[in-house]
Amino acid sequence: MAPLSQYINNWTLTPPNFTVNFPTQASPFTQDFCLTPNGVVEDLEVAVIPLQQARPGFYTDYKVVINNKGNQTASGSVTLDFEEDFMTLISTNPNAGNTPSNQLSWSFSNLQPFQMEEYEFTMMLNTPTHPTNPLNFGDILIFTGIVTGTGSDITPADNTMVLDQIAVNSYDPNDKICLEGETIDPADIGEYVHYMIRFENIGTASAVNVVIKDEINLAQFDISTLAPISSSHEYYTNIKDGNLVEFVFEDINLDFNDATNDGYVLFKIKTINTLVAGDTFDNTAEIFFDFNFPIITNTETVTVMSTASVGESTDSSIKVYPNPAKSFINLSTSNSLESVTIMDINGRTLSQTNFTGNSTDQSVSIENLSSGIYFVTIQSDLGQKVEKLMVE
Template identity: 45%
Template sequence: MKKNLLYVLFLLVSGIANAQIVNIPDVNFKSFLIEAIDLFDGHPIDANGDGEIQVSEAEEVNTLIITDIYNHAPITNIQGIEFFTNVEVLNIMISQTPDIDLSALTNLESLSIEDERLVNLNIQGLINLETFNLVKSGIISLDLSLSQNLSHIGIAIAYNDDLTSLIIGNNTQLENISVNSTGLESLDLSGCPNIESFSFNFGGSHDVFLNLKNGNINFSSSFGASAYFDNNQGNKCYICIDEGEEFENVSDNVVFGSYCTFKPGGDYNTITGSINYDQFNNGCASGNLSIPLAVVRINDGTTTGYSYNTDGIYNFFTQAGTFNLTPQFENDWFTVTPATINFADNNNNESIHNFCVTSNGIHHDVEVAIIPVLGARPGFDATYKIVYKNKGNQTLSGDVVFTYNDDVLDYVSASATPATGSLTWSYTDLLPFETREVTVILNVNGPMETPAVNIGDVLTFVAAVTPATGDETTEDNSFNYKQDVVGSFDPNDITCLEGATVNPDKIGEYLHYNINFENTGTAAATFIVVKDIIDAAKFDVNTLQILDASHAMETRVTGNKVEFIFDDINLGAAEKGNVTFKIKTLNTLAVNSEVTQQADIFFDYNWPIQTNEATTTFAILSVGSFKQDSSVKVYPNPANGMVTISPKAEITWVQLYDVQGRLLQSGSGNTIDVSNRQAGIYFVKVMTDKGMKVEKLVRK
């Protein structure tokens, strides 16, 4: 008997629950539902015809359209929709409802909303949602990041500035997206690698940033006519894509680039670490120096790349595979153990490997270069940097001498008191891999001064560095620079510091290039990238060395593409910067071969500025028809007294010139006395019965 009573009680409770009536405050919404049908199978939602919607009836609905557009009274509140928990397809076309909460409809797969008064939309928790369309709403912010099964998104809020934030998040299922909105200023789709088609029409009164850098290198080629971009012609749309992607048939004001981030899109692995010099012979345990702009080479058996960084940190971003890392130096005077890194997958793994570099033998080697920072114009100041670097493995001390023609150039400022026509600085304790520099400002004579300097004239400069002990590479202990005087100049330019013509005996040797850049805009540039595509048919990209950078910088070399990345530079309006590098030409070049460098400079999300072409020809210089007698030796060099000339052949005559090319003395003996000469750079021209030789001489 007790069992029967319990059973009856259970049936009563169940019946009451199933007969529970949904609370629908808006009478127009309730009236609509009572008349509506489930479009999935056509059954009426008010299945029992009692003029109410029971919970059980709401739970039976699969496909529902809610509308007050076609001869229906306006609906202002759709409370009660939360009981339709099994609905999979929902279309809402109403005009008076500011708030819609659909968070309880966790089985919803397709949602379309058209509501001009809609301000607040809650769709959090709709994890099964696959299709979402929103038309004519007043929504300000929309977050779809939790609906990671979305494959289609369509948003059309044209001529309405209300929607200013749209968050998609990481969605590997998204295939199609269409956005038409004048309020958005940015949209990030970097976490959506499987998009197959899209359309974007922003059309607002502001610039727009769109991030499509998603790691899918075939992203653009799969679209064809399915990709559409548009924006107000008075504004710019910057679209960040993966390197190598291309899009066609877009508006002229659409700018493509890959520099929105300096990491790849999608999933990738990271290899990073530092390169340290074992200064104290303690295995780089502590207190040792990181090596700025050290070169680390990576190779996976097929592809080779390089990383340089001003702070001595290297970075590589890879996929799965085996990668061999090797620090590289300009000479073999250092020892370091290579490393091999293995990644089984590309699940954002990180490997940190620090290199410890030790000295191999005892070697002294220092180099110097002159870098033009501000061009020479008649009557204006010109700026130069004298950069010197210890390439050897011993700490060095010595002098740096900068010589110029003081008849046409007046000293303005430098870091030391100069002698006439020559500036000299002593340096001490220059550590291996250390670079120092001196900035010099000189005023150029104007056309009305005597002697006059005019546009087209050439100014000559020489810098020399003198280590206290013998240098093993004397060729780079001095640097000649000839500068054309100009009336105006492009602040974003590239210059070959050896000039437009170089003797063919320099084929296979280093050429030096300086790239200047200036922010000509009105706001600070957050980042700057200088990209140089090296002509691999004429240059050996493996020999590239960075000599100078005005700001903290990372250099990446991929194939023959070199990128100098100044991230977080914040270069203010009218502020300047530069990067200077040297690179060897191939020794297979012939006489009269031309080599050219050109760079693209990217300031934030703007169109790149293309520099001039710096072309250099390997041609015979006009030094007469004499053969060169390479046996001639001039020593000591540097000197402050007697200098000996020692050829294997008989001396015909000897001449001494200053840096301006003026003949100072001549004779036929094998010695020259320079004790009465000022410190600076001179040239000794020696003629023998075998030929001629010109040697640079430094007077200490």
């Protein structure tokens, strides 16, 4: 046996491995290792974690976690950018700098190898009736965390993390979300995505043990890259049968009172590098409270598609309204409309309508669409615009 870590190559282990024979040797068996740095390596990582769903009009708690994956003590700073038009800062812990007003900042020093540091903050989200910046179901809130050290980081890609959080109404307290959102860019194929599994004891007695089982689809993910990042309580991880991951919260004694009855685990894993634009990858988890039947989370589906153009345009005069919509959408532009294409979040084309003449205004029926999120591409004789559409 040998220790397994995503950054073990930064160290020389002595001994490199060991052998233990059960039941000849007593259980549990403890083996100490001496870790010697391989050169000087700075390697910091940041994660932005939503501790609750984003419910318009409510307080929502968040956490920024930095991790020293290098082999030297680290010092530096971490910043968190947020959309101040759609939320109000309530508190930070520890106290954060707030200049500019849409950014939080903290400094850290002497962070030891393998050590993590956490920073918490609370936001009050706007209501749907906010007079200037309403926050509605389906809107996406963007948070950007950046950690900066004092040297040259060997993996700068994980010095930045963008959280896309979708605003919801009522929600299931036992759920699974991909923190990158419902889409990733083709350029991010083969890179890490972050999954958060939340659980809540809504029974009438404390849960002694909680076990989360997550079957990883090896046709979509590289199981060798799975790395736990953060959690609400102490736990350990098992991988069985090659792709069944277990997060075991032993003796958690999770309360059933509303203020103290929830928890989470956050991990990251790389998608396989053979995915292409239009592909989807999905994941579902089972949550076991003691010996009860499991609670099955939602299936979190992410689509590989270019989202760089969403909200941007080569014809800025194009407008789509109402949004959210129920039975129809209106299209308007200063130029001649040529076509409109509606796709679902899996990248499948659901409808395409071509327009003739020089019309600058059109109405399109969406009565056949189920409630959910769609992408609408509007083409004019000048250019195009891609909009995210929420259907109620």
